[in-house]
Amino acid sequence: MTKRTSAKYKLDRRMGENIWGRPKSPVNRREYGPGQHGQRRKGKLSDFGTQLRAKQKLKGHYGDLTEKQFRRIYSEAERVKGDTGENLIGLLERRLDAVVYRAKFVPTVFAARQFVNHGHVTVNGQRVNIPSYRVKEGDVVAIRDKSRQLAIVLEAVGLPERDVPDYIEADHSKMTATFVRTPALGDVPYAVQMEPNLVVEYYAKN
Structure with a gap:
């Protein structure tokens, strides 16, 4: 298995969701996280944990962008008039690699x-x-x-x-x-629910 493929599947396992809707995702067979303690880590997430996961899921969906790249796009979404979460989705979907994939x-x-x-x-x-x-x-x-x-x-x-x-x-x-x-959140065919509002909350507090 290539490094890229294993990283992609690890992301799915870490999130406990098949974030691209791929039929070969390991989450289709087991929904717990990777590693020997993966099955024990199903505790209730705090508000911070929920917001962090929403950010990691959205960041991961676009090819696991670096934190610096993602933060820069978020800052731009914040500066544009309108709903920051919707603006963030619009900017991510306008990336050339996202258009080629879609x-x-x-x-x-x-x-x-x-x-x-x-x-x-x-x-x-x-x-x-x-x-x-x-x-x-x-x-x-x-x-x-x-x-x-x-x-x-x-x-x-x-x-x-x-x-x-x-x-x-x-x-x-x-x-x-x-x-x-430029699409709104409801137009984008995500395989799982994305919550950009939680990403906005995450950055507002951190």
């Missing part, structure tokens, strides 16, 4: 980051290799011609377990995706 060009968000890093993606015809690049409404994300027949892409397009959300218009015959609009 458009079903790759099977996982971890693969999306690597895919963008390796220069397989263009935005409005320009090659972009920065996973955190922020897509704007109306931007067209495409897979470069020479990358369209990669096994990882063909596998992802055929995956039955998730659909492309309606804020992205994907054309798998042309391998393009248009970012139509």
Whole structure:
């Protein structure tokens, strides 16, 4: 098993939830945490613990971002007018790696980051290799011609377990995706419940 895959499954086990809805997640078989004491750690979480878990779950869903990256996005969400939790979701979904994942060009968000890093993606015809690049409404994300027949892409397009959300218009015959609009929390097809309001509470106290 690759290091990346084992890290992904460890995250699921730590959260006790299948945060990407993947059929192979170990949580589908056992819901306790990793390690020899995993089964004993099912105590009631404090308010702080609940908020921390909400933050770790959201951070983990987008490829286990570093605390510094996540905090920076949160600070930006706080500065924009409107609901901070909704703004946070909108900013996370505008990341290029998130758009590539949502458009079903790759099977996982971890693969999306690597895919963008390796220069397989263009935005409005320009090659972009920065996973955190922020897509704007109306931007067209495409897979470069020479990358369209990669096994990882063909596998992802055929995956039955998730659909492309309606804020992205994907054309798998042309391998393009248009970012139509910034989604609200209710628009994002999370496999588990995300609670950005608890993330806001966490940062308000810490």
